[in-house]
Amino acid sequence: MRIACLLWIVASPALLAAQPLPEIRAKQFIAALADDGARSFIDKETLRLSERLEIHYTGIKEKAFVAHRLPAEIKACLQNKNSAYTIRLSPLGENITELNLDVPGQNYRQKFLFKDSLFISPLLYHTARWHTRESTHFKFFISDTATFHKDAETELENFLGEMMNRLKFTDDDRKKIAAEKILYILCKDEAEVLRLTGFPTRGVADLSLDAVVTSHACHTHELSHLLINFKLRQLPLYTHPFLQEGFAVAFGGRAGFVPAAIKDVGYFLEKSGTANHANFLRTDRFYEEDASITYPLAGLYTEFLFGTLGLETYLKFYLAHSATRREDLQSIAQNELPDSLAWKKILRNYTPHHGVKFGYMQAGKVIGQNRRGKISESGEGYAVELKDTLLISTSETAGGYRSNKFEEMFRGKTYHGETYLIIANASEVRVYDLHTDLLVADYLKAFALPPKSVPKDQDRYRFTIRKDVLPSPLKILRVE
Structure with a gap:
């Protein structure tokens, strides 16, 4: 004997009369979503924005639901007349309703928002x-x-x-x-x-x-x-993480770090033998390892791969290692990659920490100094001498802006619109752009081959910052 689908709509009786999303429409939406036919339920602006750049993912009928797509087993469950699931409706005010779908037998929950009975992002x-x-x-x-x-x-x-x-x-x-x-x-x-x-x-x-x-x-x-x-x-929706994250690191860095800073870590890991990019050509191994290892290696190798293959061949390679389901992603075989000798040459010629240089500095015009340090013109760079920390201002006021990096580094102190922060000690040099909160240059002894301490003369650390790592030339108004 067939059993009717067991469906519960849970809502406070006092609220049902004012419910912006009617019960029957909630049922219809879930049924349509399970059948990939829920386009008519999408809010007009959500639909427009989802389609405006004309990016399409294989197997995804409505891109607006990418983050809310139902796994195949959940679709099957919802389509099965013998399955039980619960819909809970919660009015949020202003004609907004939160719909919570719960499929207990599958330990699955999903949340949707509706405005005037239409799905809204x-x-x-x-x-x-x-x-x-x-x-x-x-x-x-x-x-x-x-x-x-x-x-x-x-x-x-x-x-x-x-x-x-x-x-x-x-x-x-x-x-x-x-x-x-x-x-x-x-x-x-x-x-x-x-x-x-x-x-x-x-x-x-x-x-x-x-x-x-x-x-x-x-x-x-x-x-x-x-x-x-x-x-x-x-x-396809999924791409091998070595390629996907490698591309984003190679050219976009990671949150708070420019690409060079991350690729320098990759160079150290590869060159020192601490880790090898080839270990992460399998998706399972990439996901199992910490991103602090996999991302730098993938970024460094992707820069080489992109430069060696050229754009069109790289894009074909990227697509060849993409799939509509994550579990269908295939490992990258060594024989698909450029000759290893070319990669070894890249490693031999790689220049890490290019933004910070040690050695002789032909200091020229002093452009900023105080009791803690001094900055001078030095050819293609800025010669820096400092005890530990320099804050550099290139604009008159903060203009209401607040730097998160400044607050992280100097808790309890007031930010006055400083543009750059330079920090040095025996083991590292870090240069931050406080207007973007990006680490734009650094040297880390722990990731240097061979490891060298930051040069120090009397009580001052001495090094050069390349001008091209800074967004704009230094026109210092104040050094603190």
Whole structure:
């Protein structure tokens, strides 16, 4: 005997009369979603944004549901008349309803938001009252405007320009991005990223709306993911993580670190024998190892691979190692890769820590000094002498901006708009751009071959910072 589908709608009786999402429509939505036919349930703006850049993922009928897609076993369960599941409706006010789907037998839960009985992206719901602004290629949604400096916008635009050239975007490609914009959603912290995306991370590329959701003002790693997808336009949802993360690291670094800083770690790991990129050509091994090992190695090797294969061949290789299901991703075979001698040559010629140099400094005009240190012109670099820390201001005031990196490093102190922070001790040199909160140059004795201490003369550490690692020339107003 057939048993009717066991379905419970749970809601307070007092609230049902004012329920923006009727019970019957909730049932219809779940049934349609299980059959991949829920397009008519999508909010107009959510649908428009999901389709604006014309990126399509194989096997995904409605990109708006990428983050809410149902696994095959859950679809089968929902389609099975003998299966039991629960729908819980919770009004959130202003015609917003939260729909929670629970399939107890599969230990599966999923949450959906509805506005006026239509599915709405959580990104649109949570950022509805955030500050917005637009640049040439971005639309920014900013939770706390004090955490976003104009220089971060400039850096993102510059990076995008470089990547459009690197990926050989056509004129039509460039016009489309300028017209439709990449969404950049800047959260105040990682807790807010979690609330918007469901992921406990510093940032993520949201594929449903082609958006960067991040707690970092200049998160070019996640932006890189979106840009290669835009270049390909039609691709499977999953790519071998060695290639996917390697591409984003090679050209976008990681949250808070420029690419060179991460690839230097990869060089040390490979050259010292601590780890080898070949160990992570299998997806399971890549996922099993910590990202602090796999990402630097993948980034360093991807830069070599991209340069050796060229754009078109690299993109074909990238697609060849993509799949509609993660479990279908194949290992990368050694015979698919360039000759190992070419890779060994890259390692021999690699110059780590290129942003910070030791040795003789022909110091010229002094452009800033105080009792803790001094900075002078030195050819293609800036000669630095300091006891431990220098804060450099190149603008008059903070203008309301607040640097998260400054607050992290100097808890309890007041930020006055300083542009750069330089830190030195016997084991390291770090140079931060406080307007973007990026580590733009560093030297770490622990990752140096051979390991050398930072040179010191009397009570001052001495080194040179290359000018080309700084976003703009130093015109120092104040050194602290």
